[in-house]
Structures are given as C-alpha cells and as structure tokens.
Amino acid sequence: MVTKETMVEDVVTIPGIISYFIQHGVSPITCDGAFPQSIGRLLEIKKVPDPDAFIDGINAFLKGLEAAIDSN
C-alpha cells in the first residue's frame, strides 16, 4: 500500500512504475537518481492537482500488477 509518505526510492524498482509515473505527468527519477523524498513531496513540487487520486492510481496499478503475477 503506497501512501503520500512512501519514499519514492522504495517504489521505483517495481516493474512498470516509472512508466506509470511518467504517463501521469511526474518523473520519479532524475539525474540525482530516485527523488530522495516522499511521493507526497514530489507531487507537491510537481503541482499535481489531485495527489490523492494519483496515489490511488498507483495502488490500483500495483493491485493489477500483483494480480498479473498471481495469474502467471
């Protein structure tokens, strides 16, 4: 379960998550590596209008990923 407090570096190694972030307008990695603070802080800096919806989207993505892994 990802929350606003989850560190970006803790999720960027999940397959497909970088693409998910970028498709939704936020790059979680830069020339510094993974953004070194929480997802909430990154969304704040990137002025994401609805951070809760963004986080919900990540969790839905992760649920789909788990289901896909289970079905394999």
Add this chain to the structure above:
Amino acid sequence: MSEMPRPQDASYKMLINGKFVDASNGATRKSYCPANGEFLASFPDATKEDVDAAVKAAWAAFDSWKKVSVTEKQAILTKIADVIDANKETLAMIESLDNGKPIRETMTVDIPLSSDHFRYFAGVIRGEEGQASIIDDTAQGLFGNNLSIILREPIGVVGQIIPWNFPFAMAAWKIAPVLAAGDCTVIKPSSTTSLSLLHLAKLIAPLLPPGVVNVITGRGSTTGQFMLDHPDFRKLAFTGSTEVGYSVADAAAKKLIPSTLELGGKSANIFFPDCNWAKAIEGVHLGILFNQGQVCCAGSRVFVHEDIYDKFVAELVASFKKVNVNVPWENTTQMGSQVDEGQLQKILSYVEIGKQEGAKVAVGGARATGNGLEKGAFMQPTLLVDVNNKMRVAQEEIFGPVAVVIKFKTEEEVIALANDSEYGLGGAVWTQDINRAFRVARGIETGRVWVNQYNDLPAHTPFGGYKKSGIGRETHKVILDHYTQMKNIFINFEEKAIGLY
C-alpha cells in the same frame, strides 16, 4: 564484444578527515556496470554520524586552510591536475564502467577537462588582487580622504551534491573552486555513480591537509538529506534536477545560507538554411547523443528551418542509424549505455508519450539490442518528428538520446519557441550570418548559447541557468564569487575630528 576491464578496486571507503573510513554502522551499497549488470565495487552508505564527522573535520581544517598562501594553493591545485592526468586511463575506465558512457568520451572530455579545471583555478587565483578605491567626496559620507579596500574571503565549509551524469567532471567543477577560494568541502556523489570520485579521493588525499576535502557516499534520501539538514554548512552547491533543486534551495533558505544550483534544461538547437551543413548535422549528434543524451543542457529540441527541413531530417535519420551503440569500454563505441535500467524505462516511456501525442518516430525509438546489449540499458539514437512545442516531449526533460524535431519559418518565431520553456540552461544557433547568430543568441533566455557548436564546456566560460535551470554560475572565475564573501575595509586618513560632538 571484448571482456570488461576491471581497473577499479573491489571496495572503496569514504574520505573523512584525511582517513579512509567505512560507514559508522558498516552499511554499504553496491555499484554495477549498466552495460552488462556486472558488479563493480561496494562503497559506504554514510550515516548521519558520518556526515557530522565530515562537517566537523572540514571546520577543523578551515582555520588553517583559509590562511594557506595563494602560491601554495596554486601548487596543490596543479599537483591534483597532474595526478588526474597521470591516472587518466584508470579514471576514464572507472567512469565509463560505472556510468555507461563511452571510453572515447571519458578519455577526451570528462577526465582531461577535469584536470584542466584544476589548472584553470590554479592560474586564476594568482590574478586575484581585490579592489581598492579612493573615496574623497565628503558628500558620500561623513569623512573625506578615505580608502575602500574590497577583499574576497572564504565562506567556510560547503556542502556539495553532484549527479550521476558527469560524476568526475562535476566533482572537479565543485572541488577545484572550493580549494581555490580557501573553503573546505563535504562532497557527496550520486549513489548511482560514486566510484570515480572515491578513486580520485585516494589519489588526492596525500596532497591535501586532512579535512579540507571530505568525500561521503550514500543514498540521496539518507546521506543527502543528512547534508541538507546539517546546521553547520555555510553554503550548499548542487547540480541535479529542478525537482531536487527546490529541496536544496529550501534547506539553504532555512539555514539562511546561499546556494548555487545548476538544474535541468530543455535546450533549443536551432538550424538556419545557411548553416555549415556538415557541422550542423554533427551538431545535432553532439547536442543529443553526447553522454547518451544525459546532459542537463542537451540539445533536445531541434528547430529546423522549413527551407531545409526535409533534407536535414532525412540526413539526420540516415546518420543516426549509423551511430555505433556498444559497450562503453570499446574504443569504437560512439554511444554507450544509459546509466541504469530505470533511466532507460523513463526514456522509453517518453517515446510512448510522444506517439500518443501524435509524434512520429523517424529513427530509433526502442531499446538497442543485439551483440550482447540485451544485458545492459542501451537505447537507440532517436528522433521524434511531427512534434509541436506544446507537447510533453518538447517541454519535459527526457534525459536520453531522444530529440524532438520542430519546423520553423522565421527568426522571431524560433526565438519565441525556444523561450517557450520553463527551463533556460543552454541552446545553440547554427548559421553563417553573424548578425543573425548574435540576434538569436541575445533573444534566447538561457545562460549559455553556443554558436556553430554544442556541448563545449571549457573551464573559463561561465555556465548556469536562467529560469528554472538554476541560480548562480559555475566554471569560470565567477564561481569564486559564489564561494567567497566580500570584506570591505574602509580607512579614513583625516587627522582632525569632524566636530559633530
């Protein structure tokens, strides 16, 4: 594919107070070659206590280091340059293996330009004479017969954080002026590419008093954050993304200390019909393929005049296809690996976004494979066409070998398009009309505009950004202003009192 060389140590330690140490809790991180996934070396994952020890060591060294004579500092800076040159092959290969960039670039750019950086500042400080002026006009103050002396004094202990795209060169950009200015430093490389700076630390530690340069390693979220939170820095210097730049600026503001920030970019590379054709075609390559496009000032927006657009793009497509993408340690490799798989995924995601926005892939657009490249994070040189400047791929920093190509009609239009960006770091104009070149260069709101060249970054030219590309300038002697503070000594020579009381 030839076997990967292994010039690096199997493990490295941090440099704190002149000693090579592990993290206080023994934690380590590992570095892998992005071209094949092979383990390179382990290095410490610094704790808060390690950062604190480094800052304390730097302050302990500062009192004597700030008094070191200019001639002695010049000699030390020159010796550092000599040591870098003497170890050029080793340092270049370590950099190539850790970062993925081709050995032909590290041998001809990263390492030699870094040693030159130390030589440049070794020379510059001999020319520093301060300023003095006679102020005799009583209307400007209570007294006449005055002498104003302006001196630059070192600022103290500086915290420096550098990115993974030019680990060695960025370290040189940070350390050389700090030493020249009389400051001490705690410097942290990216945890993705720490090895070349750790290797350099081994080479230069014998040349410096303990504590003057402290190299700590670890993650940005921990070690980097400990640095930002540390109360005892007098200045922060950061090269990296605009996103993290906000946090660095915030940390500096909370401490009421200055920061220099060199951040992201989305630079315009502009081609007029009268450009020197061969140079111009090469200029697109230099702008977006150098360092696999992982350059803050990369020429990632290619603006081509409508009169030459079709021919120019056709030639670019043909030449991009010929670029030799291969492992970084081969001398014939023109483009190496992206820094890691995550960065490659980011680049590929942007290619997909470009397609969704209506762009077409003229060349490349996919992972580079074959001949063993599947093991690494290799990307094909890529051009996206049918792009307009409002698309995300034209506004956001992709940080890979992917340029968007945009057609323009007039000089005024292309200046407006170039400036339609939140960034303002670099850019170039290609024309043989000097008047036009100057007009366009003046019109572009960036800190650097190249004319008929790209990505050339010598020590004696100031580099830094307008807008969200940063604050302050690096390279050039102007950086010494950022690492010093102004002391004004104001002397009155009158023998008589004013008579006010």
